Amino acid sequence: MKDDARLQAAIDLLETIAGTSRPADGTAAAFFRDRRFIGSKDRRAISMRVWGTMRHWARLTWWFREAAADTWANGERPDWDSIRPRARILTYLVLVEGMGLAGVDGLCTGEIYAPRPLNEHERAVVRFLRGKPLNHNGMPVWVRGEVPAWVATYLKDIYGDHLPTLLDALTKEAPVDLRVNTLKCDRDNAIIALAEGTDEESVEAVPGHYSPLALRLAGRANLAATNAFRGGLVEVQDEGSQLVALLAGARPGMSVVDFCAGAGGKTLALAAEMQNKGRLVACDVSQGRVDRSAERLKRAGAHNVTRRVLSSETDKWVKRSKGTYDRVLIDAPCSGTGTWRRNPDAKWRMSEEMLAELTALQARILRSAARLAKPGGRVIYATCSLLPEENERQVESFLAEQGAAYRLLSVADLWPELVNPAVPCPVSGPYLRLDPAEHDTDGFFVAVLERLETATPEAPGAEDEPQA
Numbered sequence: 181m182k183d184d185a186r187l188q189a190a191i192d193l194l195e196t197i198a199g200t201s202r203p204a205d206g207t208a209a210a211f212f213r214d215r216r217f218i219g220s221k222d223r224r225a226i227s228m229r230v231w232g233t234m235r236h237w238a239r240l241t242w243w244f245r246e247a248a249a250d251t252w253a254n255g256e257r258p259d260w261d262s263i264r265p266r267a268r269i270l271t272y273l274v275l276v277e278g279m280g281l282a283g284v285d286g287l288c289t290g291e292i293y294a295p296r297p298l299n300e301h302e303r304a305v306v307r308f309l310r311g312k313p314l315n316h317n318g319m320p321v322w323v324r325g326e327v328p329a330w331v332a333t334y335l336k337d338i339y340g341d342h343l344p345t346l347l348d349a350l351t352k353e354a355p356v357d358l359r360v361n362t363l364k365c366d367r368d369n370a371i372i373a374l375a376e377g378t379d380e381e382s383v384e385a386v387p388g389h390y391s392p393l394a395l396r397l398a399g400r401a402n403l404a405a406t407n408a409f410r411g412g413l414v415e416v417q418d419e420g421s422q423l424v425a426l427l428a429g430a431r432p433g434m435s436v437v438d439f440c441a442g443a444g445g446k447t448l449a450l451a452a453e454m455q456n457k458g459r460l461v462a463c464d465v466s467q468g469r470v471d472r473s474a475e476r477l478k479r480a481g482a483h484n485v486t487r488r489v490l491s492s493e494t495d496k497w498v499k500r501s502k503g504t505y506d507r508v509l510i511d512a513p514c515s516g517t518g519t520w521r522r523n524p525d526a527k528w529r530m531s532e533e534m535l536a537e538l539t540a541l542q543a544r545i546l547r548s549a550a551r552l553a554k555p556g557g558r559v560i561y562a563t564c565s566l567l568p569e570e571n572e573r574q575v576e577s578f579l580a581e582q583g584a585a586y587r588l589l590s591v592a593d594l595w596p597e598l599v600n601p602a603v604p605c606p607v608s609g610p611y612l613r614l615d616p617a618e619h620d621t622d623g624f625f626v627a628v629l630e631r632l633e634t635a636t637p638e639a640p641g642a643e644d645e646p647q648a
C-alpha cells in the first residue's frame with residue numbers, strides 16, 4: 181500500500197471509530213477484518229496514525245480551532261465535537277509528524293485510493309500550523325493533559341501539583357506486561373521460552389519492578405505467535421493488575437470468589453496462587469465475558485474454576501452463598517481512567533453522568549458481594565480508576581455504614597507477605613494507589629477489608645437486598 185492509501189484508510193478508520201460508541205480497538209479489529217487485503221505492515225502504519233491522533237486529541241482540536249479562527253473568513257472557532265476526522269488527521273500530520281504543505285499535498289492527490297486534494301480552508305490551516313509546537317502555554321491543563329475538563333478537576337483534588345506529570349504519563353503508550361503462569365513455569369524459564377520467539381523474531385522480556393511474576397516486553401512483538409503464549413506459560417496482564425490479584429492473598433485450599441471476573445484476567449492469577457487447589461468461583465453479569473474466559477482458563481491449565489453468570493449483584497446465588505468465602509475479590513466496573521494509556525478513545529466517551537451511574541453500581545456491588553466473606557475472610561475492592569470517587573470514597577462510605585462488621589487492613593503491612601518481600605511497598609497507607617507516572621503501571625486502586633470474627637452473616641450490613 182502506498183502512503184497516500186494508508187492515509188485514506190486512516191481517515192476511514194477514524195470516521196468509523198467516531199461514528200460508534202463502541203471501543204476503538206474492537207472497531208479497528210472489525211474494520212481490518214472487513215479489509216483482509218490490508219497487510220500487517222500497512223495495518224500497523226494505519227493504526228499508528230489513528231492512535232496517534234486519538235492520543236493527541238485535545239491538543240490537535242485546540243490547535244485546529246486556533247487555526248480556523250485565524251484563517252477562516254468568519255473568524256469563529258468550530259465546535260469541539262464538530263471537527264471531522266480528516267481535519268484531525270491533517271492536523272496530526274503537521275503537528276506530530278512534522279509535515280509541511282508540500283508533504284500533505286503529496287499525499288492528498290485525489291488519485292485512486294488517495295485522499296482528495298486539500299481545499300482552500302485546509303491549505304490555510306496547514307500553513308498556519310506548520311512549525312507550531314504541539315504544546316502551547318495558552319492551553320488549559322486539561323487540554324495539555326488530554327483529558328476532559330471535568331476529569332482534570334476531579335484528579336486535581338487528589339494529585340494536586342503532581343497532576344500535569346500524571347496526565348502527561350497518561351498520554352504515553354503503555355508497555356506490554358506479562359504475568360508468568362506459575363502453574364506451568366517460573367519466571368526464568370518463561371524468559372527463555374519467550375526468547376525462542378517465533379520463526380521470524382525472538383521476544384525479549386525483562387523482569388517487572390514490583391511483582392515477582394511480572395515480565396515486560398522490551399519492544400513490540402507478535403506474542404500470540406509464540407509457543408510460550410500458546411502453551412499458557414504467560415498471560416498479558418499489566419503489572420498493576422497482577423498486584424491486585426496478589427493482594428487478594430488467595431492460597432491453596434481456600435474458597436475464593438472473583439466477583440467481577442470478566443474474561444478472567446485476575447481469575448487466572450488467583451488460580452495460579454491457589455496452585456489449582458481449593459474452590460474458585462468466577463462470576464460476572466456478562467455471559468459473553470464469562471464465555472470468553474473458558475479458552476484462557478484452558479490454555480493456562482487452571483482447573484479449579486467454576487464460572488457463573490449472575491443476573492445482577494444481588495443474584496440469589498449471592499444470598500445462598502453468604503458467609504462462606506475466605507476471599508472475595510471485587511474488581512469493580514469503573515471509569516477505567518487508570519488504563520487510558522491503552523484506550524485513549526475512552527477518555528472522550530466518559531461523562532460525569534456515566535461516572536455517577538458507575539459509583540452507584542460500585543456501591544451496590546461492594547455491599548452485596550462483601551456478604552460472601554466468612555468471618556475472618558477478606559474482601560478485596562479494586563478498580564483501574566484514578567478517581568477518588570470510585571476508590572477511597574467508596575471504601576469510606578462502606579465502612580461508615582458497616583464498620584461494625586469489617587475493618588480496613590493496611591496494604592503496606594500485607595505487601596511483604598503477599599506481594600514481594602524484596603521490594604518495598606510503593607505506598608505507606610492502607611490503600612494501594614498506583615499510577616503510570618509514579619509506578620509505570622496502569623492506574624489501580626486496592627483496599628483490603630477483613631470481615632470481623634464477631635460478625636455473622638446476619639450482622640448489620642449483611643442484609644439480603646443491600647441499598648446503594
Ligand SMILES: C[S@@+](CC[C@H](N)C(=O)[O-])C[C@H]1O[C@@H](n2cnc3c(N)ncnc32)[C@H](O)[C@@H]1O
Pocket residue numbers: 439440441442443444445446447463464465466469490492493511512513514545
Ligand atoms: C474491571 S472489569 C473486570 C475485569 C476482570 N476482573 C479482569 O481482570 O480481566 C469489571 C467487570 O464487572 C462486571 N460487572 C458489571 N456489573 C456487574 C454486576 N452488577 N455484578 C457483577 N459484575 C458486574 C462487568 O461485566 C466487567 O466484566
